[in-house]
Amino acid sequence: xxxAFDADYLRALRERDASAENYLVSSFSRPVQLxxxxxxxxxxxxxxxxxxxxxxxxxxxRSGKTLDNPASLPAFVHTVCHNIALEFLRAHTHDDQxxxxxxxxxxxxxxxxxxxxxxxxxxLVRRLIAELPIKDQQLLRRVxxxxxxxxxxxxxxxxxxGYLRVLLHRARLRFKAVLSQEAGHAERDAAARSEKPTGRAxxxxx
Amino acid sequence: xxxxxxxxxxxxxxxLLNELSxxxxxxxxxxxxxxxxxxxxxEAGRWFAAxxxxxxxxxxxxxxxxxxxxxxxxxxxxxxxxxxxxxxRRPIPWPN
Numbered sequence: 001x002x003x004a005f006d007a008d009y010l011r012a013l014r015e016r017d018a019s020a021e022n023y024l025v026s027s028f029s030r031p032v033q034l035x036x037x038x039x040x041x042x043x044x045x046x047x048x049x050x051x052x053x054x055x056x057x058x059x060x061x062r063s064g065k066t067l068d069n070p071a072s073l074p075a076f077v078h079t080v081c082h083n084i085a086l087e088f089l090r091a092h093t094h095d096d097q098x099x100x101x102x103x104x105x106x107x108x109x110x111x112x113x114x115x116x117x118x119x120x121x122x123x124l125v126r127r128l129i130a131e132l133p134i135k136d137q138q139l140l141r142r143v144x145x146x147x148x149x150x151x152x153x154x155x156x157x158x159x160x161x162g163y164l165r166v167l168l169h170r171a172r173l174r175f176k177a178v179l180s181q182e183a184g185h186a187e188r189d190a191a192a193r194s195e196k197p198t199g200r201a202x203x204x205x206x
Numbered sequence: 207x208x209x210x211x212x213x214x215x216x217x218x219x220x221x222l223l224n225e226l227s228x229x230x231x232x233x234x235x236x237x238x239x240x241x242x243x244x245x246x247x248x249e250a251g252r253w254f255a256a257x258x259x260x261x262x263x264x265x266x267x268x269x270x271x272x273x274x275x276x277x278x279x280x281x282x283x284x285x286x287x288x289x290x291x292x293x294x295r296r297p298i299p300w301p302n
Contacts, residue, residue, distance in 0.1 A: 034248050035239075075236060078239040122257045125260075140262075143223075165225075168254075171254060176246075
């Protein structure tokens, strides 16, 4: 069920409507995760902070409180998430965090299907990288893998920071387009499989 | 920050490359809490960056591996063995 963030929706949250609460979590999971991942590098801390964010938001409404402007709900969730990120940063020592140059941690919550998708994404990235000129491949490598000083790398490659942003922007758009295209193909294939009778079924039918 | 401004300043790329000031980053984060398009763009960018890092890391692991671990015989051992082995000539059948 889709809700608009209006007075009725906030009333439903105050009344602990399960559907409204689920909608809140599903609507804000992505931005909450993105923000927390940008601030906290340990995946466990991200999960804990994410749960804490939703717990606090839901507790706020369950306690009978509301917002003067219902449309400000996203800003409210953001503020709660921001405060929790700061609290977690203060509470956990630097030793708990992964070092800056640590590889992207594997998401322990990934199910096998998501892991397959990750392998597919890597394959897709491999193809996209292969299509790039050698200079751009080396530039991406130095920035993403070696995490070298970007100004230094850009100077070495005789490009400015704008070039790097445009390179990332194009690659990201291409990546998104191919991902959506492949998701579309997969959906069509699945639909075709579900429509097409299996051999045994057609034998039994005929 | 509104969507138009986010596009104009290339907020997604700057955010992914940590080029925004703390205030700008917070303002952009506040924006993507209400803008699904920007949130999806940041997510796609993170996937791309993480996958790119993984692909490059795999490539460098493979290229830095010693040759003998790739399944090839060490070249010096192969040459020594070849030189040491007696030369065997295959008999050529006599034409009838």
